[in-house]
Amino acid sequence: MINARIEHIETHFPDHVLSNADLCVTFPSWTPEKILAKTGISERRISAPNETSVDLGVKAAQKLLMKYPELMDEIDYLIFCSQTADHFLPTSACIIQDRLGLPKHIGAFDINQGCSGYVYSLAVAKGMIVGGIARKILLITADTYTKLINENDTSVRTLFGDGAAASVITASEGPQGIKDFVFGTNGAGANQLIVPAGGFRQRPTKDSAHEVRDEFGNTRSADQLFMDGSKIMMFGLGEVPKAIKALLTKAELDLEQIDHFIFHQASLLMLEKLIKKLKIDPNKAPLSLEYTGNTVSSTIPILLKSCIDDHRFETGDKLLLAGFGVGLSWAACIVEI
Structure with missing residues (x-):
């Protein structure tokens, strides 16, 4: 096969x-x-x-x-x-x-x-x-x-x-390799993490480049990145645990059978809350964002590379990879080393 x-x-x-x-x-x-x-x-x-x-x-x-x-x-x-x-x-x-x-x-x-x-x-x-x-x-x-x-x-x-x-x-x-997947999408939350102008829906103009200071003291224009941090946090803590449960059911695995949880490195606060909600051992959820920050699509492979370099994985280990954020979009999969 x-x-x-x-x-x-x-x-x-x-x-x-x-x-x-x-x-x-x-x-x-x-x-x-x-x-x-x-x-x-x-x-x-x-x-x-x-x-x-x-x-x-x-x-x-x-x-x-x-x-x-x-x-x-x-x-x-x-x-x-x-x-x-x-x-x-x-x-x-x-x-x-x-x-x-x-x-x-x-x-x-x-x-x-x-x-x-x-x-x-x-x-x-x-x-x-x-x-x-x-x-x-x-x-x-x-x-x-x-x-x-x-x-x-x-x-x-x-x-x-x-x-x-x-x-x-x-x-x-x-038998090792990339196994089962689950996905999720909620486009109703698209405006929670967005660059409003710049594409063909809203072309960049002098008006879109005008900078505005919000109620929290943050300054940005419509040409720049906006994130509603509290809503993104709620989204991640709401959807990711459900996706992980669905993935484990699909793969016929228990949470305890996962050796390493390779999460999208959004922020320490998000990851700490997610780990606590899932009730998993923090030692099973390595981090790699201290010297790189949130690198969006690359956080998971950067973390994988860090774990490989540190000889953290062994043959037969089961990894659960989970990415979540802009879209709103989420996806998770099982990888067996």
């Missing part, structure tokens, strides 16, 4: 570091310790003005290809998951194919998905492999949300960082 597994992961981050101490210059009522306690983040990486998600994704993939040069001839499909693409068109994955020097006979397309994007992309990759369409897929996730953030908006500036991950999803015949 053909299955699919995650074979390799590499990551890449911009050079510029924005520390909590740096943020406190702009937000003097905060302290570095207060930001760390609330978010779990000490610093986040910020892309340069001329550095895009495609640039970050290409560098992550180049690291992987330098380490495993045989992949140049083995990759037969490229998926790029991002919400901060270089252009409305063409497809960023096509640009990446050329910049990496991958063969012209491969397929390539983009997925516009955020916090749940890695799990969604795994589902697509597995479906293509099991369906015989591809045997080895290069999956790149990358986002540069910081380009969408007003520097005077504490509600999001303390949370988000930029980064990328490149994963290889390959066909396999063993």
